[in-house]
Amino acid sequence: MSRSIRSSWRLFAVILSLALVSTACGSDDDGGNNADDGDGGGNAKKYSIAYVGPKTGDAANLGINILYGAQLAVKQFNASQSDVKITLKEFDTQGAAAQAPAQLALYKDDASILGIVGPAFSAETKAVIPELQKAGLVMISSSATNADLPNVVNPETIFHRALPDDKAQGAGIAQFLKEKHAGKSVYYIDNGDDYGKPLADGVRAVATANGNPSKGNTSINEKDDLFSAAVNAAQAAKSDVIFYGGYYAAAGKLSKQLSDKGVTATFITGDGSLDPGFLTNAGAGAEGNIVSCPCNLATESSTGALKTFTNDYKAEFTKDPGTYSSEAFDAANILMKGIKAGNTTRPKLLAYVEGLGTYDGISKTIAFEDNGNLKATTVYFFVVKNGKFAPLTNTDEL
Structure with a gap:
C-alpha cells in the first residue's frame, strides 16, 4: 500500500477514535486459559489483550516462547500500578492457517479485547488479516515474517510486526x-x-x-x-x-x-x-x-534491559527465553502502554499504535513503517x- 493511502486511513482512525465515547470495553469475565497475574486493585479499570498463536501442534515451542514473553509483560505491568488491570486471553491456533478462522471468531467478537500479540505464523496471519481489518483490531506480531502480509488487504491499517520481514x-x-x-x-x-x-x-x-x-x-x-x-x-x-x-x-x-x-x-x-x-x-x-x-534472542550473555528480561523470564518459567520471547514482551508492552494512556477502545488503540513514533523496547528500538513493517532490518x-x-x-x- 502507498504511504498516502495508509496515512489517510491513519488520520481517519484518529478522527473516529476521538468521536467515540471513552468508555471501558473491559469485562470481569476472564474466561479460560487467560493470564491476569498481578493485583490490579479493587478500583482498577479492566481490559484485555490477546495472544494468538500455537500452544499445541508441531511448532508449539515457538508459540510458547511468544506466549511466555507476553505473560511476563502482563504480570509485570499489573504489578507495577493499580489503575489498570490487563488480562491476556489465549487462543491456540496450532500455527495453522486452517485452524486460524475458528479461533478468529472467538477473539474478534470479544469486545474486551483491544489488541493482539500475534498472530504468530505467516500463514495463519494471512488468513485472518481481512477480518481483523474489518474489526479494526490492531495486531503486533513478534514472529510473522512473510513479506507480503502488509498487502493482503488494501487499504490496511491493523498490521504491525516487531521484527524485520x-x-x-x-x-x-x-x-x-x-x-x-x-x-x-x-x-x-x-x-x-x-x-x-x-x-x-x-x-x-x-x-x-x-x-x-x-x-x-x-x-x-x-x-x-x-x-x-x-x-x-x-x-x-x-x-x-x-x-x-x-x-x-x-x-x-x-x-x-x-x-x-x-x-x-x-x-x-x-x-x-x-x-x-x-x-x-x-x-x-x-x-x-x-x-x-531477525529476532534479538535473549541469552545469558545479553546486557542491559535484555539481560534483566532474561533473568526475570528464567525466574518465572524456569527456562531460558526462546525465539521471539523478547519481541512478544515488547509487543504486549506497547499495547498496554497505549491502554494505560487512555486508548481504551479498538479505534483509539489502533490510532495509538499507528502513531507510535519510536518505542525503546528490550529487543530493539521499535518504529513502524507506514505499512506496519519494522524500520530496523538487522x-x-x-x-x-x-x-x-x-x-x-x-x-x-x-
Whole structure:
C-alpha cells in the first residue's frame, strides 16, 4: 500500500477514535486459559489483550516462547500500578492457517479485547488479516515474517510486526553468504508454505546475484519423517552450502539425515529453526550448523534491559527465553502502554499504535513503517556450538 493511502486511513482512525465515547470495553469475565497475574486493585479499570498463536501442534515451542514473553509483560505491568488491570486471553491456533478462522471468531467478537500479540505464523496471519481489518483490531506480531502480509488487504491499517520481514532476512542471509562463504555454491530446500518457500526463494535470488551460484532447489512436506528425495538431491548437487526454509522440527530431521548420508555442506536455516527442538532432532551432527533470525534472542550473555528480561523470564518459567520471547514482551508492552494512556477502545488503540513514533523496547528500538513493517532490518546469526546456540554475528557487523 502507498504511504498516502495508509496515512489517510491513519488520520481517519484518529478522527473516529476521538468521536467515540471513552468508555471501558473491559469485562470481569476472564474466561479460560487467560493470564491476569498481578493485583490490579479493587478500583482498577479492566481490559484485555490477546495472544494468538500455537500452544499445541508441531511448532508449539515457538508459540510458547511468544506466549511466555507476553505473560511476563502482563504480570509485570499489573504489578507495577493499580489503575489498570490487563488480562491476556489465549487462543491456540496450532500455527495453522486452517485452524486460524475458528479461533478468529472467538477473539474478534470479544469486545474486551483491544489488541493482539500475534498472530504468530505467516500463514495463519494471512488468513485472518481481512477480518481483523474489518474489526479494526490492531495486531503486533513478534514472529510473522512473510513479506507480503502488509498487502493482503488494501487499504490496511491493523498490521504491525516487531521484527524485520523475510525480504530483509533473505537479504541478510545473502549478505552473510557473500561475506563468509564468498563464491560458494548453495542448494536450497524449503517446506513449501507461506513462510519457508518465500524465504528460501528470496535468499536464492539475492545470493545468486551476489556471486553464490545456486545448485538447484526442492521442497519437502514437513509432516514426513524421512526426506530421502531431498537428501539425495542435495547430495547429488555437491553444493558447498545447503539452505533450508522451514520450521525447527523438520529442519532438525533434515540436518540429521543429511549428516547421516555423509553430506558435509554447511547447513544454514532461518528463524523458524531457532529452537531447542532443532538441536534435539538434529543430534550431534548439528554442530556447526548456522541459524539466522531477525529476532534479538535473549541469552545469558545479553546486557542491559535484555539481560534483566532474561533473568526475570528464567525466574518465572524456569527456562531460558526462546525465539521471539523478547519481541512478544515488547509487543504486549506497547499495547498496554497505549491502554494505560487512555486508548481504551479498538479505534483509539489502533490510532495509538499507528502513531507510535519510536518505542525503546528490550529487543530493539521499535518504529513502524507506514505499512506496519519494522524500520530496523538487522539480522542475527547463531552457530551450534557444544550442542547449544551461540551468537555468531549480525548484519551490522558484516
